[in-house]
Amino acid sequence: MKAIVKKSFLLTIPVMLGYLSVGMAFGLLFQSTAFHMGWGFLMSFLIYAGSMQFIAIELMQDNMGLLQIALLTFFVNLRHMFYGLSFIDQFKRMKGKKGYMIFSLTDETYALLYAAKAENTEENDLLFFLIAAFNHFYWLLGTAIGILAGTLITFDTTGIDFAMTALFVVIFIEQWQSAKSHIPALVGIGASMIVIILFGAEGMILPTMALIVTTLTLMRKSIEEKVRLSENE
Secondary structure, three states, X not given: OHHHHXXXXXXXXXXXXXXXXXXXXXXXHHHOOOOOHHHHHHHXXXXXXXXXXXXXXXXXXXXXXXXXXXXXXXXXXXXXXXHHHOOHHHHHHOHHHHHHHHHOOOHHHHHHHHHOOOOOHHHHHHHHHHHHHHHHHHHHHHHHHHHHHHHHOOOOOOOOOHHHHHHHHHHHHHHHHHOOOOHHHHHHHHHHHHHHHHHOOOOOHHHHHHXXXXXXXXXXXXXXXXXXXXXXX
């Protein structure tokens, strides 16, 4: 048990550094609004949507309806459905923890779970859960620190939402360095550039995900072959 807890904590250290920083940025940004600070903490605890929480602040200030916010959140985070396909069997096996694993599957948690491995099935399930729980805690802690700091010190929050973009860049670099094949990453970059040119930045998410999934499906055999050759070297 102690070994798995230690392993999960060590694996989540990069995310901890990012989530504390970005969570604090969200907390500071939320504190600068007219909403009660408790709502900011509840957003991080119950919604836990990362970049969408930054967007939600602007939407709430513009008095957008709850249904519109819910639909926009759904489409912005629709990529998580593709993430979940990778862990259908593992999450089913986790029974009571299944709901929380689905809820807590952020981009960064997905990246860690994809690479995480334990010696047996039971330990692997515990490792998955602890990674997800640690990351969620980091986000909550960062949010709380940011909100409390915002009540004590006046900050200029201009540009602070760029912290989420910076975290994604760090995660991408780490995945690039550890990946056995760079084809999926290159497909993602290429698909994003093509869709931005055709549809613009605002409408890129769904077309990009569709293009990436289609391309990777067609290239699946060549990617798997390249990975096998890399493992045998």
